[in-house]
Amino acid sequence: MQERIGLLDWDSISEEMNQKGCAGASGVLTEEECDELIGQYNNETLFRKTVNMERYRFGLGEYKYYRYPLPVIVQQLRETVYPKLAPIANNWMRVLNINKQFPESLEQLLEHCHIHHQNRPTPLILQYGEGGYNALHQDLYGDVYFPMQLVLFLNEPGKDYQGGEFVLIEQRPRAQSKAIVLKPRKGDMLVFTTNFRPVKGSKGYYRVNMKHGVSEITDGNRHTLGIIFHDAT
Numbered sequence: 001m002q003e004r005i006g007l008l009d010w011d012s013i014s015e016e017m018n019q020k021g022c023a024g025a026s027g028v029l030t031e032e033e034c035d036e037l038i039g040q041y042n043n044e045t046l047f048r049k050t051v052n053m054e055r056y057r058f059g060l061g062e063y064k065y066y067r068y069p070l071p072v073i074v075q076q077l078r079e080t081v082y083p084k085l086a087p088i089a090n091n092w093m094r095v096l097n098i099n100k101q102f103p104e105s106l107e108q109l110l111e112h113c114h115i116h117h118q119n120r121p122t123p124l125i126l127q128y129g130e131g132g133y134n135a136l137h138q139d140l141y142g143d144v145y146f147p148m149q150l151v152l153f154l155n156e157p158g159k160d161y162q163g164g165e166f167v168l169i170e171q172r173p174r175a176q177s178k179a180i181v182l183k184p185r186k187g188d189m190l191v192f193t194t195n196f197r198p199v200k201g202s203k204g205y206y207r208v209n210m211k212h213g214v215s216e217i218t219d220g221n222r223h224t225l226g227i228i229f230h231d232a233t
Helices: 002-006 010-020 031-039 072-095 106-115
Strands: 022-025 047-052 062-066 124-128 133-137 148-153 161-163 166-171 178-182 189-193 196-201 204-214 217-220 222-227
Touching (some): 072 196, 072 222
Antiparallel strands (some): 062 124, 148 189, 161 217
């Protein structure tokens, strides 16, 4: 996993994050790894909490938060990708004049979370059936949060399910919202902003808020792995 992550074009990912607030990478997980993660969905010993999305008006579907220790694949993704994203995040803080810098390692970030009583793991796996969707939202979980996160796609669109596009909405001040609609393939990874991204205007950089969600699944089943780097309260 570490080698696969290291071989990704991080210069291109950084540029896309700066320009769009999201960036994709193909084939980060193998087909076997995707199937293994889906196969673990009903192993309740791996999870600390199950959320029925309809109950909380989050959408229609279900997701489960992993408990510590995380499965090896999930832990490796979290540990290996974070150091690649921290410099991008720190540059965002700098250009937006936000007095915050993120540490180089995931271990240091989690230590900071734990000082602020954020001790619960946030990686999760989501499952949708026909009619399922995820309303637009942001994943913050506490005062300490890292401004980028990952989603890894565990099913093949057009084969395992129909619909279910990943949707990002960019809310620029005093302007109409812009939608980014994506449909990555099985094993692909998407990096995207948790909350906002910087945009350069005539008077310098300003902050643009973004939310994400999933459009309605019209047929089949869709699973994704969500990697959030900060822990929750």
